[in-house]
Amino acid sequence: MNRQPWIVLSEGDNVAVATAVIAPGAPVGDGLTAREKIDPGHKVAIRDIPLNTPVVKYGQAIGRTTADVKAGDHVHSHNLHFENDRLSATASAAPEVATEADKTRTFMGFRRADGRAATRNFIGIIASVNCSTTVCRAIAEEANRTLLPLYEGIDGFVPIVHGQGCGMSSTDDGMHTLHRTIAGYARHANFGGVLMIGLGCEVNQLTLYGQSGAGPSKRHFNIQDAGGSRRAVALAMGVLKEIAEEVGHARREPIPVSEIVVGLQCGGSDGFSGITANPALGAAVDILAAAGGTAILSETSEIYGAEHLLRSRAVTDAVAAKLDDKISWWEKYVALHGASLDNNPSPGNKRGGLTTILEKSLGAVAKGGRSPLTAVYGYAERVTEHGLVFMDTPGYDPVSATGQVAGGANMIAFTTGRGSCFGARPAPSFKLSSNSALYQSMEEDMDIDCGTIVTGDATIAGKGREIFELIIEIASGKQTKSEAFGYGDNEFVPWHLGATL
Template sequence: MSRVLILNPADDVAVALEDLAAGSNPRGLTTPVRDDVAAGHKVARHAIADGAIVRKYGQVIGRARAAIPAGSHVHTHNLAMADDSRDAEVGVDARPVHIQPGATFEGYVRADGRVGTRNYIGVLTSVNCSATVARRIADSFRPEDHPGIDGVVAFTHQGGCGGASMSSDVTLLQRTLAGYARHPNFAGILVVGLGCEANQIPDFMAREGLQAGPFLRAMTIQEAGGTSRAIEQGQAIVREMIAEAAEAKRQTVSAEHLTVGLQCGGSDGWSGVTANPALGAAVDRLVASGGSAMLSETPEIWGAEHLLLRRAVSQGVADRLNARLDWWRDYAERHQMELNNNPSPGNLKGGLTTILEKSLGAVAKSGSTPLNDVIGYAEPLTTKGLSFMDSPGYDPCSATGQIASGANLIVFTTGRGSVFGAKPAPSIKVASNAKLASWMDEDMDIDASPVLTGASLTEVGDLIFARILAVASGEPSKS
């Protein structure tokens, strides 16, 4: 007999554990299924009246567009958004964390005391005009020729000029570049500019409090005398950095030095059931070990923000989160958009229907510990434990901000199959279902689907936490 999963006794829907054929009688339902329902999609547990609230995870995910008979497929054709107010008593679920030291990893201890999980040389660009030179410099160094480092990587972008020197886009770019320049996964940084751009390197470094030195160097193409000379000069600087960086050795350090960026992409109906809450269990282990985690993608917590507000450690933290949500609502209205347009075609095909449903699953990545801080995009993370960083609901952009804020490792859950990877922070992939874990095994690090066959979220969370420590210690992730 085919089966369904009921996540909360108060739920109006069950989730199909496998494809259900119309007329079948799956265990867990009191009536036959009226429609074909794909695995990961929702089926009505009972009759739902037109306009009635519909719940999953014990939380509101929408309203019925029309009367929904028991056993019906519940999806975009009969489920709409619901803007009902959600209980957001600030701090009522914030519980003190009992720190349990003992977890360790092998990391690179930098001169300022911060700890890296990798040992890269980075080539940053102050402006789009220097992108080719930066890539040529980095590409001339093959990792296999320099075993003491993880590689030389260029980071390019499309900004830095064509605007006022202190416009919001330039200052945001400067903050992001400064976060990479300070990142502990780099043993050395070379900043390459053209020379006449709005984002002048000396001004940028002064504004961000960056001090030039042996491991933070800068140059411009115009001062070097052109493209080929700039490439040669950059190569010489990087060779000097490699010679020093190759001497660095990993040391045993506490897991308190880990800052993990939490990401999900290509989500499906299982993401909020298996991979995301299992990652949440791993985050609880990390925070209890003294470490830090960052949740992001502000448009993708809309509809579940009340769960975070209930865990806020102060009214100030709650106010900062609400301020960012208000900004995104205003932004969407100005551009004649709606935040509920967020679920992608892949999300919809995988069984997710509304942003409320997607957000409830996404927030599960954050575990259950208190929300200690809310920071802007790429702002330095200064608070231990769980924090929220404002960002768009777009994985590469969000992860870039998290890395600039100090994440030295990324954990990324997926149900449809994302192939995202990140340097300098290694990215661990967690598959929400067994089919994905097997079909895209060259990309997936962990299979969270055993949650559906008897494993507890704690057990799978422990596996994720163990992989976090292993990858932080130098074990390659699949990406």
């Protein structure tokens, strides 16, 4: 068991990470003592680091010193700053492998008529525009009160609402992104049926999504045509009853694990995220990918500085080039707005021990394990390749997860070191805490405690196997803690691009 209050993550690192409070004068290595208090998750120099010298963690540069740093000093924002140093990608250990038994595993899911696999059986009420959001919520509330008790096979009626759809160009990137995102939700396998509601005069017209009446499981109408808000709710009840009659008798059946698609998210990261929860999730991803399943790594602004590690694992030059293009776009995008990608670490991240975007990115990339990178997708594009794939999204969790779900993720795995609260209906979302203190203080929100890796009570590989088993259980219907509380109705946030007119 690892009872020393620090850990060195890679040979060649010149900092260690405190795993517990290190008092001034306490040992942090052979013949070395701390020169000041070091909080858990924060960095301590294990050798002298002169001014303007790379600080190395995970075997990679995370920035450069802004002052001479002595062995035993606290290394953080006061003496370390962002700089675009990237050490060469080194050969990493082989990914965790799936056993022959893993490859034949199944989960108990819903098989749709078109052959797709679902982990939940919801009915969606989707707003085409901000003007119809209140009516969509009213419809969902009434349907959950009056219809849901009649159909054992339905998990719930879910309002998918947002603040866009009008006051925007009908031809720019913003409209294309919104349309692609909503279309992805409308066809999502976890929705057995969908009712889309518009106002009637918006830019994002319902006719863009196909003809109403094409099938009882996919319907739409405008509030203006229904005669007003209350009449729209009444009309919706009749339509939803027809949809419920079709999908409400669905039952779970065995489906290969190769049809599980997991979106990977991290939020409220701390100094332990890249040591415990993220690599443990990465180990689970390796097993899932080797068994034929799919994992979607995203948050382009949060892999910045570590993208070369992903690039080195691309299965083709074309995949690597597409990742390069996404990074280049982000550099231009933030510069256009007078910002820097190093603005990304939040105050909470920094209190938890993270200093630069490079440090955060190196830990974030660990969620993707060590599997080959098989494809790179634009935001909310339909994911068709198996294995580890990348989707271009912002680092803001609701926007990023919305893109993943639109692309087909039927589950979200969310690591956190600070206690992010999140859901992503219709995809169940489960939480992995990076430290045990968080798990103990917010156990009602956390599904797995990965902090036991630091104490030596668990290994990354062992925790990865535990996460893989949980993925199968959740896909089979086990309710996550976020689901139990009711998260997921407010986290549909399409990426807002383009001018507001």
